[in-house]
Amino acid sequence: MKVGVVTFPGSLDDVDAQRAVRVAGHEALALWHGDHDLRGVDAVILPGGFSYGDYLRCGAISRFSPVMTEVVEAAGRGMPVLGICNGFQILCESHLLPGALIRNDHRRFVCRDQRLRIEDTDTPWTAAYAPGAEITVPLKNGEGGFVADAETLDRIEGEGRVVARYLDGNPNGSLRDIAGVTNERGNVVGLMPHPEHAVEDLTGPGTDGLGFFVSLAERVLA
Template identity: 65%
Template structure:
């Protein structure tokens, strides 16, 4: 299985994302923001960082990168896409995920190990977890506060589109403690904390993050439970 990792000007976690994908057993393909070609990858990761310097809004320029046009089309056709931190912001700006990420409510950058609870286990990127499972992965952001209208938040709740919530102290003020969401189909996931920094105990607080990457391999192999089955249950 081939996982593509995109590099934008200002990306700083693309190497870590590639390492995590490689640890999971995938072949890694490095993708460049100005090249629309995906080179036959089976899934895509949009990494953390400060794409295009985070001018305007975070992710607002990156959404117009040539590679994003191809990724957006692929995502609408079922291509698994994971947006991490800045990648989550890009997915929202590209309207592949609803809502928006804004400045942390306390106006401070947060960098710490964070406990999360997995709320939706039947996505392309979380099928290796159990619903309700608590994990620990790092969070590091200054604009990680997820916001949306009450109508949107109610819809995300009703559709099972909230993938993970913060447990304990909310690091950025995200509404309803939302740390990750998915699209309706379950192939696109945006997460503010960094699973790529928790793939081995030498460099991270846990190995919980690796499951995001092994999950997509299981999904691609057809071993994952369809999203519709979990929602119906």
């Protein structure tokens, strides 16, 4: 599969995301924020970082970049889209995902290996995991607190749209320990921790993150 990774000005983890895509056996294509073109990819990843310097709000300006017009349109057609960290913030600002991400409740940047439970394995990004699988991947954020009103939280929990939840302590004040969510259709996933940093034993806490990138083939080609 061809997986596009968008680079915004200030993206940091685009190259790691491309590498994770290749380690999982796919072809990685670099996409540029200023282009109105997805170059025929089968799926898109919005990587972590500090796009547009996090000015205004994290992801608020990236949302209006030319490539996002194409991403929003493709997501509407069912294309798999994964937003990691800053990418998750961009997806929330784009209203492709519910809720928003605000400053960590303890007001400090957090960087650690984080244990997660994968709760929704019915997405193109999580199909390779067993339901309830517990994984460890790096987490690094300053504004990773997932918030939404109680009605929205009840709805996404009721519809099984919590993709991942924090285990062994909530690192950032996210409501109901939510680390990742998906849209109604299940093709768009946002995740605050970084599976792309856990795809090889040489670096990171292991290879628990690889499932996010391997899942694509299992689901889309099935």
